[in-house]
Amino acid sequence: MEKLTTVDGRAYPFGMKNVDTDIVIPAHWLKTISRSGLGKGAFEVLRKEPGNVFDDPDYAGSPILIAGDNFGCGSSREHAAWALGDLGIKVVIAPSFSDIFSGNAFKNGILTVVLPQAAVDRLLEVAKTDPIHVDLETQTVTTQFQDRFHFEIDPFRKHCLLGGLDEIGLTLDDVDAIDSYEAKIAVERPWTVPAVA
């Protein structure tokens, strides 16, 4: 996983509430065999509407998405996080997220930032014309207009994102513990390894 320390850039001023994962990526995209390439299907239905932020050249390639309350509700499909990542999004800012989505986002190196509605409203304004700066180390979102918003994050998740440690990498740091467990079981319950068919 890529390290995430600071993210600087334009942000999609999206703002929609209760965006479910069917909106993020419709079900017919689930037959794919790849995590990549799902950006094409991201917000597929919304992108049919003229003037939508995702097709506005002003915001093309923005690394930040600013959304409304309860972002990522509904189906647990991890494809939603994959689709946003494929679109180039590294941070989603919203007043609240579904638990499952924020877990899936984290597992895919995407930071979810929870800020009060008033702060989100202010950032939606700024995003229309200017970039936004997110600093994970200091847990702040700032703008060039002296805005400074502090956010909370689970220390374990912060540690993983800053270090670019995916959960697998982190578990593999403990590979000695796994090795010794396996060595112990090989003695205590050797038959646990399947007999060869």
Added chain:
Amino acid sequence: MVKPRTLYEKIWDAHVVERRPDGTCLIYIDRHLVHEVTSPQAFEGLRLAGRKVRRPDLTLAVPDHNLPTTPRRDAQGNRIPIADPESAQQLAALERNAPEFGVRLIGDADAEQGIVHVVGPEQGFTLPGTTLVCGDSHTSSHGALGALAFGIGTSEVEHVLATQTLLLKQSKTMAVVVDGELAPGVTPKDVALAICGTIGTAGGTGYVMEYRGSVFRDMSIEGRLTVANMSIEAGARSGLFAPDDKTFAYLKGRPMAPQGADFDAAVAWWRTLVTDEGAVFDKTVVIDAADIVPTVTWGTSPEDVVPVTGVVPDPQSFADPSKQAAAQKSLDYMGLTAGQRMEEVAIEHIFIGSCTNSRIEDLRAAAALLKGRHIASGIKLAMVVPGSGLVKRQAEAEGLDRIFLDAGFEWREPGCSACLGMNPDKVPAGERCASTSNRNFMGRQGPGSRTHLVSPAMAAAAAVTGYLTDVRALMTDKEGMVA
């Protein structure tokens, strides 16, 4: 003195690799079943990170969701191409990934191929006291043999492939107790549906269930697989049966189970896997076996159950306003009206199959009822999809295929099939299916499809009359065996 422990706690404790300060544990995974739908991105993740599968010997890959149930090889043994390019691509990915990462693949034309949750027990891959995972929610099935088994997401699939572990928090425990004797015509499927109706589909959320009581002790291993399979339909990620002599007899001699002296050593440990006297469950649910009757679903959730002799409920009869609204929506979708008798509901499709009810005992129960009978004229398609190639072969050796074919059923190749319609087997919009599967969700068997969950014997009964039917009305003395 050692604190008395539940079966779940014993298996959990035996698999803790490391305990973290916040209570999270790194849990060792003994068995990993892989299928074609939820694994491609996990293998891709390994490839991108330059990682290997830590224990290919503990991993078994079997395609099941996308496979057509029509013949897969022509007379010359050449593969018959799969029409849907996306299904073909998911299957091809598994056939490429398994050998690349050294994982054993049971392929689409192998005799042992079948639904992962049928193949695991059948091959002796599933063992008591093991932790077993798969990227599929019906992994709970394997709890029938006393394995702590649960479904996982794709990132977790990758985590298990790379590390053979998962980071987990311990669940709460729920005892589901059914004592007494099941009446003739009442099957393990009816018990599972009764549990869903009693607990509700969210009732088991956060819990691991343990099935206790005389009904479960007396139940066959295949019946236990049906019940454990539907634990997830009552919200529990996992459901356990304490392994017993029936379990050991079932496993003895299976190809991937321990052999010889190893088997005896394993049995000695497996015998310790019972809940201790005095162990405390966080919750206990008690159901009297005498209260369980042949059951059907009327709505679009597995908790929407009613005796087959009953009527479609009135949405207003539910206390909770949100349930009232949901029930009305379900009835509109299902094309039913409150007060309608279930036995007056006409059926167009019969599906006997799925990881819930596609094993040999299920096929025997349906065939016992169909012998000498024929499907009704209103039935457009009745099909049997055996859970595995070995189940199919066994059924053919017993002549069951002839009974189904003579009765007007189609006799298909094994796979998940019309349970979720990822392959071509779908129920058309607005048409009604009596199905032995596990989910009656809107659109589950195809867009607009209407599903009534039933036991195999009840599916056979519906096939014969063309209506949802009380199986007891068609049973002769001999067929009293269907239970």
